Amino acid sequence: MLLLHRPIIVFASVAMVPADAVTQARADRPAPxxxxxxxxxxxxxxxQPNLATVTLQFSADGSSPKEAGRHLASRVDSLRRALATLGIPRDSIVNRNQWYWWRGRIETVVGPVRYAPRSKPGSDPRFNYPVQDTTYRAHDAVEVRIRDLCKIGAVLDTAMGRGITDISNVRFAATxxxxxxxxxxxxxxxxxxxxxxxxxxxxxxxxxxxxxxxxxxxxxxxxxxxxxxxxxxxxxxxxxxxxxxxxxxxxxxxxxxxxxxxxxxxx
Known part of the structure; x- marks a missing residue:
């Protein structure tokens, strides 16, 4: 009796899954x-503060813008000299006049109406002509930086002694x-x-x-x-x-x- 042996063949299939896909699947899971x-x-x-600043605002009048500016510069220079006697250096007194560019550094002030006589002698006063005088007012402001706080009162007194009454609150700072x-x-x-x-x-x-x-x-x-x-x-x-x-x-x-x-x- 002849026996025939038939081989048995087994086919195996292996699926290769990329590692990136596994990582992506894990990343999609919501973290707890x-x-x-x-x-x-x-x-x-x-x-404790070691610096004080105060702003002084003032103005000066003149018959022309040039004259008003000259009077204003004279007031500023006088103030600088007075503060220098207190030991306030010139570089601690800085101009703040950019505040006034919004409304105009030079202001025109028109006076009340008055009647001036005519130049002809013996003219009837009933025919005097009305005139208004124009005054030009220049504005400025300076910021005084005081590092010796014991001199704050002296600075305020010096400003008021020169007719400067528009004075801001004293601002203190610590550096x-x-x-x-x-x-x-x-x-x-x-x-x-x-x-x-x-x-x-x-x-x-x-x-x-x-x-x-x-x-x-x-x-x-x-x-x-x-x-x-x-x-x-x-x-x-x-x-x-x-x-x-x-x-x-x-x-x-x-x-x-x-x-x-x-x-x-x-x-």
Whole structure:
């Protein structure tokens, strides 16, 4: 008996899937949402000012624009010389006359109507002709920067002694704020984390990793490390013969820290 052996052939098919397709499929899956807590803390530190500025506005009249400008320049020069005797350098007295270009640096002032007699002797006064005198008034303003704050009152008294009464409030500023800013940043960061810990503990969770820490809110478009708010103080004029006294306020340096932390379950 003859036995025939037939071979059995098995066909196998292997599909090759690109690695990029697997990565893309994983990326399409929505990432699990991680609970988080957001806090913001603001800390303010006060620093002493080291600069004061005051704006003095004045004017001068003349029968022509040239004459009015000459009288105005004389007033400015007189003021500069007087302030120099107080120790205010000339480069600390800057012109601010661009404020007046909007309404015109030279103003025309038309006087009341008056009747002038005719030039012919013996003419009837009933036929006098009306005239109006024109006066030209030049405006200017100077900003005085005072670095020795003990001289603020003397500067105001000097200005008023020269007939300058249009005086702005004294504006104080601090230029050395680095140390106060660093202290406020550290304190704000600690306070923001303490708030986050309190929220997490009340929720039965604990803080995980830090997601972000910044002095800029998520929705802010402009980075602003700190805000130096301007302080304004006005001088009080006492009795006659008593110098003006200006109380120097402190200048606040305010810092806000925004933080985001991950919330995780307690072990």
């Amino acid at each position: 949402e991680v609970p988080e807590v957001r806090t913001a803390a603001t800390v303010q530190r006060n620093v 050395e704020v680095a140390a106060a800013q660093d202290q406020a940043l550290r304190a704000a960061a600690v306070r923001a984390r303490a708030q986050a810990v309190a929220i997490a503990t009340a929720s039965g969770l604990q803080l995980g990793r830090v997601l972000s820490l910044s002095t800029q809110a998520d929705y802010a478009d402009r980075f602003d490390e700190f805000t130096l708010s301007g302080a304004v103080a006005t001088g009080t004029e006492g009795q006659e013969g008593v110098a003006t006294v200006v109380v120097q306020p402190s200048v606040p340096v305010s810092v806000t820290v925004y933080g985001r932390w991950e919330l995780v379950s307690k072990p």
